[in-house]
Amino acid sequence: MITDLALSxxxxxxxxxxxxxxxxxAGGSRSFLFDVEDLAELGGFDVVREAxxxxxxxxxxxxxxVLTRLMVEEPELAEVVGAxxxxxxxxxxxxxxxxxxxxxxxxxxxxxxxxxxxxxxSLLSAAPxxxxxxxxxxxAASPPRREVVVPVFRCLRCxxxxxxxxxxxxxxSPSTCGExxxxxxxxxxxxxxSAEESVCAITVQLKVQDVFxxxxxxxxxxxxxxxxxxxxxxxxxxxxxxLVTGILRVSSLLRYSSASLFVYVEALSVExxxxxxxDLNLTEEDKKAxxxxxxxxxxxxxxxxxxxxxxxxREEVKEGILLALFGAPAEVNPDGTVTRGDIHILMVGDxxxxxxxxxxxxxxxxxxxxxxxxxxxxxxGLTAAVLKDETTGRFMIHAGSAVLAxxxxxxxxxxxxxxxxxxxxxxxxxxxxxxTVAKAGIYTQLPAxxxxxxxxxxxxxxxxxxxxxxENIDLPTTILSRFDLIYILMDEIVPxxxxxVARFVxxxxxxxxxxxxxxxxxxxxxxxxxxxxxxxxxxxxLLTAFYVQVRQKCAAxxxxxxxxxxxxxxxxxxxxxxxxxxxxxxxxxxVDVEAALRLMNHFLEKEGFLTELSQLEVGKTSGELKxxxxxxxxxxxMFTLAATAGAEGIPEEDYVLRCREEGIEERYVxxxxxxxxxxxxxxxxxxxxxxxx
Numbered sequence: 001m002i003t004d005l006a007l008s009x010x011x012x013x014x015x016x017x018x019x020x021x022x023x024x025x026a027g028g029s030r031s032f033l034f035d036v037e038d039l040a041e042l043g044g045f046d047v048v049r050e051a052x053x054x055x056x057x058x059x060x061x062x063x064x065x066v067l068t069r070l071m072v073e074e075p076e077l078a079e080v081v082g083a084x085x086x087x088x089x090x091x092x093x094x095x096x097x098x099x100x101x102x103x104x105x106x107x108x109x110x111x112x113x114x115x116x117x118x119x120x121x122s123l124l125s126a127a128p129x130x131x132x133x134x135x136x137x138x139x140a141a142s143p144p145r146r147e148v149v150v151p152v153f154r155c156l157r158c159x160x161x162x163x164x165x166x167x168x169x170x171x172x173s174p175s176t177c178g179e180x181x182x183x184x185x186x187x188x189x190x191x192x193x194s195a196e197e198s199v200c201a202i203t204v205q206l207k208v209q210d211v212f213x214x215x216x217x218x219x220x221x222x223x224x225x226x227x228x229x230x231x232x233x234x235x236x237x238x239x240x241x242x243l244v245t246g247i248l249r250v251s252s253l254l255r256y257s258s259a260s261l262f263v264y265v266e267a268l269s270v271e272x273x274x275x276x277x278x279d280l281n282l283t284e285e286d287k288k289a290x291x292x293x294x295x296x297x298x299x300x301x302x303x304x305x306x307x308x309x310x311x312x313x314r315e316e317v318k319e320g321i322l323l324a325l326f327g328a329p330a331e332v333n334p335d336g337t338v339t340r341g342d343i344h345i346l347m348v349g350d351x352x353x354x355x356x357x358x359x360x361x362x363x364x365x366x367x368x369x370x371x372x373x374x375x376x377x378x379x380x381g382l383t384a385a386v387l388k389d390e391t392t393g394r395f396m397i398h399a400g401s402a403v404l405a406x407x408x409x410x411x412x413x414x415x416x417x418x419x420x421x422x423x424x425x426x427x428x429x430x431x432x433x434x435x436t437v438a439k440a441g442i443y444t445q446l447p448a449x450x451x452x453x454x455x456x457x458x459x460x461x462x463x464x465x466x467x468x469x470x471e472n473i474d475l476p477t478t479i480l481s482r483f484d485l486i487y488i489l490m491d492e493i494v495p496x497x498x499x500x501v502a503r504f505v506x507x508x509x510x511x512x513x514x515x516x517x518x519x520x521x522x523x524x525x526x527x528x529x530x531x532x533x534x535x536x537x538x539x540x541x542l543l544t545a546f547y548v549q550v551r552q553k554c555a556a557x558x559x560x561x562x563x564x565x566x567x568x569x570x571x572x573x574x575x576x577x578x579x580x581x582x583x584x585x586x587x588x589x590x591v592d593v594e595a596a597l598r599l600m601n602h603f604l605e606k607e608g609f610l611t612e613l614s615q616l617e618v619g620k621t622s623g624e625l626k627x628x629x630x631x632x633x634x635x636x637x638m639f640t641l642a643a644t645a646g647a648e649g650i651p652e653e654d655y656v657l658r659c660r661e662e663g664i665e666e667r668y669v670x671x672x673x674x675x676x677x678x679x680x681x682x683x684x685x686x687x688x689x690x691x692x693x
Contacts, residue, residue, distance in 0.1 A: 002050060002058055004101070006042050007065035014038065018073075021066065025074035030081070031107045031231040033269070034062065036131070036245075052112075052131040055247045059268065060101030062108055081105055088199050091150045091163050103149060105201070107231045109269035111245050120210045121222040124263060128250040132265065135273055138240050139223065140207035140398040142389070143442065144230045150199035155179060157189025161197060168251045168262070169227075169393075202230040205394055206270070208244060225389070228267035238384075238399030238446060239406045241273040241368070282523055290524045293516075294584040302515035303524070303582070308361035309514040311354040312504040313497070316602045320345055320485045321362060323599070324451050325409070325525055328577035329532045340433050342451040343574050344482060346415070348473050349489025350462045355455035359411045362453055365518050368408025370450075372401045375417040379425035384446055386439040395440045402429045405450040416456040416473050423479060426452075430482040454483075463490050484571035485599060533580035535573075539588045543572055546597060572596050627664050631672055632692075634658055635682070639691050649689030 011017045017034070024032040039047045039058075051058035067085070070078035081104070088103045110131075117123055117134040126132055148171055151164040155177035164173040177189040209223040226244060236242065244267055251262035282290075293299055300319070307318040328341035347355045363369035372382070383400045402410055415423075428434060435446040458464065458472045480486065516524070535543075547569045575596035580588045638650045638658060652673070659669045673690070676682040682690050 002039070002042065002047060002061055004061040004064040004068070007061050008068045010038070010041060011065055011069050012072075014041070021069055022073055025070065025077050029231060030105060031109055031229075032066075034108045034110050036110055036112050054129070055110075055131040055268070056102055056129060057098055059108070059110070059247075060098055060104070062110075063104035063106045064101050066106050066108065067104060084199075088150055091152060091197075091199060103199070107229045109232055109271070111243075111269050111271060115243075119222065120208065120224050123224055123248060123265070126248050128248055130248055131245070131268075132248045133243065133245045135211055135241065135243055136208035136224075137211055137404065138206055138236060138238050138242055138399070139209045139404065140387075140396040141233075141236075141238055142205040142394040142396045143444075144202050144204050145394065146200050147203045148193065148198050149201050152194045152197040152199075153191040154194040154197070155187055155189040155191055158187045160187065161194065162191065168249065168264075204228055204230050204233050205389065205396060206233065206267075207389075207396065207398070208242065208265075211241060225262075225264040226267050226270065227264060228270055232267055233270050236270060236272065237403075237406065238397065239368075239404040243269075243271045243273045245269045245271075282527060286523050287527060289520070290527045291584065293520075293524065300582060303521065306514040306516045306518070306521050307365070308354070308358040310361065311357055312501055314354065314358070314489070316599065317347065317358065317487050317489070320487065320599050321358065321453060323575055323578040323582065324453060324485075325362075325366065326528055326578040326581045327451060328574040328581075330449070338433075339570065340431065340449070341574060341577070342433065342449060343484045343571075343578060344430055344452045345454070346480070346483040346486045347453075347455045347489060348458065348463065348486065349455075350491040351457060353489040353491055355489065356413055359413055359453060359455055362409060363411050365521060366409045367522060368405060369411060370401045370405040370408065371411045371413070373417075374412060374414035377401065377412070377418065377422065379422040382422070383425045383429065383435040383448075384437050386437060386442055388440075395442060397437055397442065397444070397446070399446065400435065402448040402450060403435055403446045406447045408450055410448075410450045410452045412452060412454040414457065415454040416459065416475060423475070426479060427482070430479070452483075463488060481567055484574060487602070528581040528584060531581050531584060531586060533577050533586055533588050533592075535576075535588045536590075538590050539576060539593045542590060542593045543569065543576070546572065568600070572600060575599060627668060628672060630662060631659055631664055631669055632681075634662060634664075635690070635692055648685045649691040652688055652690050655690060 011021065017032075020032040024030065036051055037048060039051055067078060067081055070081065085104045089100055092100050092103075112131065112133040115133050115135060117126065117132055120134060120136055123132060123134065149166060151166060151171045151173065153162050153164055153173050154160070155162075158177060158179055158181060160177055160179035162174055162178065164171055166172075171193070173191055173193075177187040177191055179187045179189075181187050204227075206226040206228065207223050208226050210221045226246065228246075244265060246265040246267040246269070249264050249266050251264070293302075296302070300322075303322055304315055304318045307321055308314075311318075324343040324345050327343055330341040331339040333339060347358070349355055359371065363371040381400050382402050384403055385398045385400070386395055387398055388394070389396050410429075428436065429448050429450075430452060433447070433449045435448050437444050437446065456473045456475065459474045460472070463472055572593070573596075576588045576592040579592040579595045580586075583592075585592075635650075635655060638655060642650045656666055656669050656673075660666055673682065677684070681693060683693050684690055
């Protein structure tokens with residue numbers, strides 16, 4: 001049988017809890033970790049089952065036992081806690097020991113070793129007021145609020161005080177003052193909550209949803225409200241996968257005459273689940289295995305082969321994705337700003353080249369991968385929203401995909417299908433890696449430190465090599481320039497390659513397993529992320545020479561691409577650092593820089609969007625810009641002369657002929673006219689005639 005005395009003896013005899021209570025007191029906290037299975041020391045597993053069946057009684061005894069131990073270990077803290085609990089006892093005269101002990105202001109983080117419910121939806125069938133343990137994802141959180149635990153009301157007429165009832169998230173007060181004055185006459189005055197005399201606690205409300213792999217098979221993921229003291233949920237943020245242990249409560253109040261009962265969890269502990277690289281605990285055997293693998297001469301090829309093994313070829317794309325998974329360490333600048341270390345990748349290509357398959361493969365490989373589709377995602381869905389909870393009345397910040405992917409990978413398919421306004425939400429996520437919320441009186445910045453791997457289709461159905469990258473996918477330069485690597489995947493007809501692909505597809509499922517299973521790749525990357533490489537002098541000189549020479553080439557060449565900016569230099573640096581991590585090297589050497597520049601140049605060399613020094617073009621060349629200006633000047637001059645003669649426009653063929661005389665290619669002029677008509681730069685007042693708008 002569980003008693004406070006038995007628990008006090010357990011806490012005093014078990015050195016683990018002696019140290020935890022001392023650490024709690026030394027750190028100014030009122031929370032420590034308690035394993036419910038340790039109750040077996042008091043009388044076997046029957047005691048553990050007793051605690052799980054009636055956790056309210058057990059927790060009250062545990063809090064009282066902790067207070068008893070504090071009187072021995074930390075008398076000063078015990079005196080403060082005892083004084084606060086004394087106020088509770090004074091207000092709850094006539095209540096049982098069960099209710100009074102439960103309100104001791106100490107918050108043991110009780111954890112269970114076994115998950116009692118595999119999904120959030122299964123909580124609906126659990127017995128009320130029992131201990132539950134389940135996994136989920138924090139999708140929303142309210143700011144910490146001061147919440148009334150024991151409400152005390154003061155009469156505005158006579159000043160008498162009376163204690164109300166706290167039921168779930170609501171407070172029930174007497175209708176009027178019941179104090180007797182002048183004999184048997186009741187006061188009947190109006191009552192208001194007394195903030196000074198009421199017993200309060202700092203609490204946080206969370207919305208916890210089914211984890212992605214559990215929710216994938218259901219039509220709609222389920223979520224549950226989790227109420228917890230602030231002490232229990234510190235160091236947590238939206239997007240964290242958590243293991244929740246708490247007491248299942250079923251609301252006894254019906255809202256709006258509904259027959260539905262509201263189910264929520266009163267959390268005893270909310271611990272981050274091991275679903276992130278930072279939470280993967282590598283054993284000594286794991287560390288020895290990954291270190292041994294890193295010394296193999298073909299380690300990079302083996303890791304590349306483990307990325308999307310169902311897709312043949314595309315090694316250069318897989319290598320870029322692999323380096324993006326390793327990433328580079330973030331850099332903190334002297335002014336406190338942070339330069340991102342995550343690497344962003346964009347794949348642009350014809351339908352059927354395996355873009356979506358590679359994205360899905362990455363989402364299954366990483367510990368935290370969030371997959372979204374562009375046409376079905378809004379700007380708020382990608383970032384965050386502020387919504388009012390109907391039950392508690394609190395405004396809660398609901399995390400979007402970018403926040404849920406914090407510390408992992410955000411995978412966006414069909415990026416080009418997103419609306420212009422929704423794509424605008426990506427600017428802050430891609431570069432600053434934050435989501436700023438300023439709504440409903442809430443101003444905060446949520447972390448969105450994630451790698452983005454996106455795919456887009458050309459707007460004309462297939463990639464046109466005669467058009468610039470921006471014209472092919474209709475994405476603004478401000479977004480394109482934020483991607484470190486952009487791959488162009490074209491469905492080219494090569495008989496030998498087509499035969500190899502056909503044989504590979506027909507024999508799919510019969511090949512050998514990839515060099516490394518996903519679990520090993522995750523451990524390898526987790527170990528590498530603890531390495532912070534430094535640039536060697538030779539590597540720094542190579543990157544500097546690359547940047548300076550490219551800038552000079554941009555300024556000197558008339559047909560060079562739009563000038564390369566600092567973002568491309570930072571991208572080359574990040575890729576070099578990631579390559580050094582892949583080798584488990586603490587120094588970035590020449591081989592790392594060469595690999596980074598080769599990746600940056602691959603798609604550009606292939607499609608001709610490159611100068612001799614490998615410049616990244618995300619818009620039009622300066623020669624094209626000059627030709628466009630000349631062509632528009634010709635159009636204005638011709639229309640000015642025609643307008644003086646009363647004409648409504650000029651013949652399109654005459655305009656094309658005049659441009660040819662000016663040295664502008666006919667093919668380019670006709671392409672320019674089509675673009676101008678789409679954008680509303682020119683109009684056709686009559687068939688075959690054009691005029692500027």
